[in-house]
Amino acid sequence: MTIAQEIDALTDPSFMTSLARGLAVIRAFSDSRRSLTIAQISQKTGIPRAAVRRCLHTLKQLGYADSDVNNFSLRPKILTLGYSYLSSTPLTVSAQPYLNNISRTLGESCSLAVLDDHEVLYVARSAASRVMSVALNTGSRLPAYCTSLGRAMLAHLPEDQLKAYFDKVKLRALTEKTVVSQKRLRDILAGVRANGYAVIDEELEVGLRSIAVPVRGASGNVLAALNVGAQAARVSVAQMEEEILPVLLRGAQELSVLLP
Amino acid sequence: MTIAQEIDALTDPSFMTSLARGLAVIRAFSDSRRSLTIAQISQKTGIPRAAVRRCLHTLKQLGYADSDVNNFSLRPKILTLGYSYLSSTPLTVSAQPYLNNISRTLGESCSLAVLDDHEVLYVARSAASRVMSVALNTGSRLPAYCTSLGRAMLAHLPEDQLKAYFDKVKLRALTEKTVVSQKRLRDILAGVRANGYAVIDEELEVGLRSIAVPVRGASGNVLAALNVGAQAARVSVAQMEEEILPVLLRGAQELSVLLP
Numbered sequence: 001m002t003i004a005q006e007i008d009a010l011t012d013p014s015f016m017t018s019l020a021r022g023l024a025v026i027r028a029f030s031d032s033r034r035s036l037t038i039a040q041i042s043q044k045t046g047i048p049r050a051a052v053r054r055c056l057h058t059l060k061q062l063g064y065a066d067s068d069v070n071n072f073s074l075r076p077k078i079l080t081l082g083y084s085y086l087s088s089t090p091l092t093v094s095a096q097p098y099l100n101n102i103s104r105t106l107g108e109s110c111s112l113a114v115l116d117d118h119e120v121l122y123v124a125r126s127a128a129s130r131v132m133s134v135a136l137n138t139g140s141r142l143p144a145y146c147t148s149l150g151r152a153m154l155a156h157l158p159e160d161q162l163k164a165y166f167d168k169v170k171l172r173a174l175t176e177k178t179v180v181s182q183k184r185l186r187d188i189l190a191g192v193r194a195n196g197y198a199v200i201d202e203e204l205e206v207g208l209r210s211i212a213v214p215v216r217g218a219s220g221n222v223l224a225a226l227n228v229g230a231q232a233a234r235v236s237v238a239q240m241e242e243e244i245l246p247v248l249l250r251g252a253q254e255l256s257v258l259l260p
Numbered sequence: 261m262t263i264a265q266e267i268d269a270l271t272d273p274s275f276m277t278s279l280a281r282g283l284a285v286i287r288a289f290s291d292s293r294r295s296l297t298i299a300q301i302s303q304k305t306g307i308p309r310a311a312v313r314r315c316l317h318t319l320k321q322l323g324y325a326d327s328d329v330n331n332f333s334l335r336p337k338i339l340t341l342g343y344s345y346l347s348s349t350p351l352t353v354s355a356q357p358y359l360n361n362i363s364r365t366l367g368e369s370c371s372l373a374v375l376d377d378h379e380v381l382y383v384a385r386s387a388a389s390r391v392m393s394v395a396l397n398t399g400s401r402l403p404a405y406c407t408s409l410g411r412a413m414l415a416h417l418p419e420d421q422l423k424a425y426f427d428k429v430k431l432r433a434l435t436e437k438t439v440v441s442q443k444r445l446r447d448i449l450a451g452v453r454a455n456g457y458a459v460i461d462e463e464l465e466v467g468l469r470s471i472a473v474p475v476r477g478a479s480g481n482v483l484a485a486l487n488v489g490a491q492a493a494r495v496s497v498a499q500m501e502e503e504i505l506p507v508l509l510r511g512a513q514e515l516s517v518l519l520p
Binding site: 083 | 274278289315335337383387400
C-alpha cells in the first residue's frame with residue numbers, strides 16, 4: 001500500500017484500507033523465495049507492524065498463509081486468486097491454444113502480455129522445453145521500455161499516455177545495450193509503429209533476443225502483445241524477422257478475433 | 261466468505277472481515293467467464309451488497325478490478341497475487357524445469373499439485389501442445405477422490421485426516437465409472453499406498469486417463485503429487501504403467517530433493 005493510497009483512504013470513505021493492506025502484504029512475498037517476518041513485511045510495504053500482524057493472522061485463518069514460529073509464507077490457495085482472473089477473462093481462457101500452437105510450430109516460448117501500471121504483465125505463456133525459459137510465469141512483470149512486448153504496446157499509446165509513461169518510468173540500463181534515452185526510444189517506437197513489430201536484442205538480458213507484435217481488439221485498439229523469445233546464440237535477428245514474425249502476425253490476427 | 265468465517269470474525273478481534281470479504285469477492289469471479297454485477301457477487305458470496313460495492317470500489321482504486329456501467333471484471337493485476345506465491349515458493353520455482361522435462365520426454369502434459377481444502381490444487385504444469393490439455397491452469401482445482409493426483413495424496417493421509425476428508429466431501433459420480441463408495445475408495449487408496457501410484461481411468465471425464473505418484477519431502481512426508489494425463493484412446497493403462505510410470509517416479513525423486 002502506497003502513501004498515496006493511505007491518503008486516498010482518509011478522504012474516500014468507501015476505500016477499505018484493510019483490504020488494500022492485506023493485498024499489499026500478499027504482494028510483499030513476490031520474488032522473496034523464502035518466508036518473511038512481520039518486521040520484514042512491514043519494512044517492505046510501509047504498513048505498521050500491528051496491521052501486518054492482523055493481515056497475516058487473517059490470511060492464515062483463511063488458509064492463504066502459514067507460519068513457522070515467526071516466519072510467514074504464502075500457501076498455494078493464493079493461486080486461486082490469480083485463477084479467478086484467468087478463468088473469468090476471455091483473453092486468457094481462449095489464448096492458450098493459440099500460444100501452444102505457436103510455441104510448438106517454432107519450438108520457442110511464446111507469451112501474451114498487457115500493459116499494467118506502465119509495466120509488461122504476462123497473462124499467458126506457452127513454454128518451449130528449453131531450460132532457459134523457466135523464469136517467467138504468468139503474473140510476472142518486466143519493464144516496458146526494454147522488452148519487445150513493452151515496445152509493441154508503447155508504440156501504439158496515444159501521445160498523452162506515452163508522455164505520462166516517460167514522466168513516470170525510470171529508464172535504467174539492464175545491459176550495455178539497453179537504450180535509456182527518451183529521444184532514442186521515441187524514434188524506436190516510431191519504427192515499431194511503422195514496421196508492425198518490435199525486436200529486442202540483448203537490451204533486457206545478455207544472450208536474450210525477442211520479437212513481438214501488437215494484438216488489436218475488434219475496435220482496432222492495441223490491447224495486448226504477443227512475443228517469442230530465444231537465445232541470441234541460436235536465433236539471429238534476420239531469422240526472427242523471416243521465420244518467427246509471420247507466425248506471430250498470424251497468431252495476433254487469430255487472437256484479435258477473440259477480443260472486444 | 262463463509263458463515264463460519266463471519267462468526268470467527270465476531271469472536272476474534274484480530275480477524276479482518278473486510279480483507280476476508282475482499283478476497284471472497286475476487287474469488288467470486290472464478291470460472292464466470294464474464295463480468296459480474298454487485299447483485300450477482302452478493303448472491304454468490306453471501307456478502308451484503310453494500311459491502312460488495314465497497315470491496316469492488318477498493319479493488320478498482322487499486323487497479324485489481326474494472327467496471328463498465330454496472331458490470332465488474334477483474335484486471336490482469338490480480339495475477340500478481342498468485343505470482344507472489346509462485347515466486348516465493350521453492351517448490352513451484354524449482355519444479356518447472358522438471359515438469360518441462362517430463363512433458364517433453366513423454367509428449368504429454370504433466371502437473372504438480374497439493375491438497376488444499378480437501379481438493380487438488382494445481383501448483384505447476386507443463387502442457388504438451390495437444391488441444392485437449394488446455395482447460396487446467398495453475399490455480400485450478402479438482403476433487404481429490406476421482407483424480408489420480410488426489411488419490412496419490414489421499415493414500416498417504418493419516419487416518420484422522422482421511423476420516424475428516426470423507427466426513428466433509430460429497431462423493432459425486434462425474435462419469436459412469438466414478439467410484440463414489442467410501443468403502444471402495446478406501447480399498448483403492450490402500451492399493452495406491454501399496455503400489456506407489458494411482459491410475460484414474462475415465463472417472464473424472466470420459467476419454468481421460470491419468471497416472472500419478474506421490475512426491476515426498478526430505479522428512480518422508482507426502483507433500484505433493486505429480487501426474488501425467490492422456491487421452492484414453494491414445495494411451496492404454498498398461499502403457500501408462502510401463503512407459504509413463506518410470507519417468508514419473510524418477511521425476512518425483514528428483515523433486516523431493518528440493519522439498520523440506
